Amino acid sequence: MVRGRADEMITRSAQMSASLQRSPIGGETRKPPAEAVVLSPPLPLPRANEHAKASNGDAARNNLGTGIEVRISSLKVLSLTLLAEVESLERQAADGNVSDDFDLQAEVRRFEAELIRNALVRTGGRQRRAARLLGMKVTTLNTKIRRYKITLD
Amino acid sequence: MAEDLTAALLELQSTGLPRLDDEFDFYDEVRRFEKSLIKRILRVTEGSQRKAAKLLRMKPTTLNSKLRSLKLGPWEGR
Numbered sequence: 001m002v003r004g005r006a007d008e009m010i011t012r013s014a015q016m017s018a019s020l021q022r023s024p025i026g027g028e029t030r031k032p033p034a035e036a037v038v039l040s041p042p043l044p045l046p047r048a049n050e051h052a053k054a055s056n057g058d059a060a061r062n063n064l065g066t067g068i069e070v071r072i073s074s075l076k077v078l079s080l081t082l083l084a085e086v087e088s089l090e091r092q093a094a095d096g097n098v099s100d101d102f103d104l105q106a107e108v109r110r111f112e113a114e115l116i117r118n119a120l121v122r123t124g125g126r127q128r129r130a131a132r133l134l135g136m137k138v139t140t141l142n143t144k145i146r147r148y149k150i151t152l153d
Numbered sequence: 154m155a156e157d158l159t160a161a162l163l164e165l166q167s168t169g170l171p172r173l174d175d176e177f178d179f180y181d182e183v184r185r186f187e188k189s190l191i192k193r194i195l196r197v198t199e200g201s202q203r204k205a206a207k208l209l210r211m212k213p214t215t216l217n218s219k220l221r222s223l224k225l226g227p228w229e230g231r
């Protein structure tokens with residue numbers, strides 16, 4: 001399970017680093033605050049891209065380590081992007097955007113409903129099977145389905 | 154830096170919908186989700202449970218007992 005996620009991350013990071021060359025994520029809409037600068041400069045973002053590009057060349061093809069290097073550099077790019085994104089979201093949250101209408105119970109309910117709908121889709125609406133898949137009692141599942149008004153489609 | 158990154162990645166993964174495999178447990182997943190939300194709030198409030206409770210519109214004592222039952226340390230923001 002964890003391994004699958006890791007592989008997924010790597011694939012996604014490769015796609016992401018490719019799209020990063022075209023446009024920086026979240027760059028246009030809001031201006032990054034001054035502190036954001038502290039995060040990015042010492043780390044060679046563009047160089048990581050160059051590196052990835054160079055590794056695709058003929059010379060690098062003979063090198064057995066190439067695949068790993070590409071993965072490392074695209075992971076670096078992804079990581080930096082993620083970190084910047086996390087920092088900026090945290091700052092936004094601290095500014096009070098999250099605070100006004102944050103309801104823990106509601107978020108948890110939404111999450112539960114999403115999990116249940118997901119399982120029901122998998123089982124074609126069969127509650128007994130869905131309950132087994134989720135690891136809960138059928139009666140509990142049925143109660144939750146009614147309480148959250150979950151429908152397929 | 155690397156620790157920040159790992160934490161950020163783990164958090165990102167935990168916010169996605171988990172896979173429905175054999176080891177899946179509904180209650181575990183819901184607990185994990187709630188935990189990650191509270192962690193995030195605590196990070197915003199720099200560990201202040203009083204402020205976090207205010208944001209979550211619950212009593213500080215309720216939040217504190219929730220932290221205990223979720224086995225979250227007093228300050229696990231980062």
